[in-house]
Amino acid sequence: MAQSIGEQSMGLMKGNEAIAEAAIRAGCRAYFGYPITPQNEIPEYMAKHLPKVGGVFLQAESELAAINMVYGAGGAGVHVMTSSSSPGISLKQEGLSYIACAEVPCVVVNMMRSGPGLGGILPAQGDYFQATKGGGHGDYHLLVLAPSTIQEAVDLTYEAFDLARRYRNPVMILGDGLLGQMMESVTLPQPKAPLPKPPWATTGCGDGEPRVINSLYIQGDVMEERTKRIFAKYAKMKQNEIRFENYKTDGAKIILAAYGSTARIAKTAVDKARTRGIKVGLFRPISLYPFPYDELSEVATEAKAVLTVEMSMGQMVEDVRLAVEGRCPVRFYGRSGGIVPTPQEILQQIQAIWSHIA
């Protein structure tokens, strides 16, 4: 197959476009999606550039159709991707449940916007539960990665296709409208050729044994076996795919916990607080499923309080509480509706906690 668009390794790029280019460079050769703000630059970029590398771009009639096209193409062994934003991701949940059970690799990008309902097009993080706890029906998980910079979005997207193939499980890149819409300077990875067709892919069996991609197991014991097989992969993910960042957590008495765009703002708040002599640091989960429980638990051991900051009414905070296991109070500060918390707001929260513990 032809190379991706040139060799440029540096450039100022919009988050959505950078993700699309990283996907192409990772070997993505099929994209199916349906327009929704704030992620439209992804399908638009794909429409323009994917055909140049011999890939397939198709605008589906709905997110439902798109995720089922992903299931088809992924089952047929192609590196495939879809993207959407919150309401559209809801429509993909049925398909994701089937895909996870049928063990089909694919990459799904969710550039979250505010909700519930039609909500608004401003950035939010209200889909954390949906993304990390399964989302659709039944026992399954996505591998969920939450970048907080465009460079990280590029790097994680580039890796996501290999991870999806390795675990035969959907990988979700969970961003938000802020990450999708802003521009930053990025270094793009080298284009790589798609991995060869796997033996299980339904591409026509020739004279060999027919292959079946399926999620129906009508006998209880067989279905239980299937579920256990899927969960064995999640156990492996917990060993190998936990990602996180510690920022100034050494000796910190207050630990902020935040992911994605919110973590960037939290970092600024940490810096501001540090200049005021407040011992505060940031723990940033990058893999949201599997969640870095042990790693957070470790940094929280010496802390007097944990403050979770999210663009939601409080979702990740539940996992933070599970990690901290009551060793210190876990506070929460969140904005919703698409309102992005300012460093000043977070600083005030930090100062309030500090005044109690210092």
Place this chain on the structure above:
Amino acid sequence: MKQVTGRPTALTDKPFHYCPGCTHGIIHRLVAEALEEDNLRGKAIGIASVGCSVFAYDYFNCDMQQAAHGRAPAVATGIKRAWPDSFVFTYQGDGDLASIGIAETIHAASRGENITVIFVNNSVYGMTGGQMAPTTLVGQKSTTTPSGRDATLHGYPLPVCEMLQVLPGVAYLARVSVSSPAKIRAAKRAIKRAFAAQLRGIGFGLVEILSSCPTNWHLDPVKALEFVDNQMAAQFPLQVFRDFE
């Protein structure tokens, strides 16, 4: 002794689970014969849908993917777009195709996807126990229209072929039945025509096959075939709607 017939190589030797007198089995065989005769088994990917034929992946002796209820044409689209040289067909009931999956059907047809859809219309939801389908006839009893389908309450039977025939993306479109040997032969010809449309890459092919559901119609197999001929074919006339040179 010369063997004149046998099980098509495109069928596995798993026994069908269909009820006695159900024509799903005949239709499976016709699809399998067409796959074999056109030498397509090795490059075919079939999409099983949700309905009584959900286990089609156990019966067709080729690569198969099982799809969520109604989504088979989207799954087929994903595969065919990824591998345009493969041969992709779906096998769907009327609840699957004409109710929950009507959007996927119309858009796959409208895009002129080079896939073949085998559409089994038995005028009820067979698998879930005989509820009303979009294709249930006016006056026909089902478990959710116990007094018969009342058009003022439940609307009218959905004529899928008549709707699709206006779409330029459709290359081959026919309605057939399998209620007699002659009709079975005609049905097979239609399936092979739809296959040919895909092989030529000229667009979407769909064959609607009127099929019996003796179990949920509460008719014996012979009476069920009479119902197909007399009642269903009156509402859904057997016809080739679109053909090619």
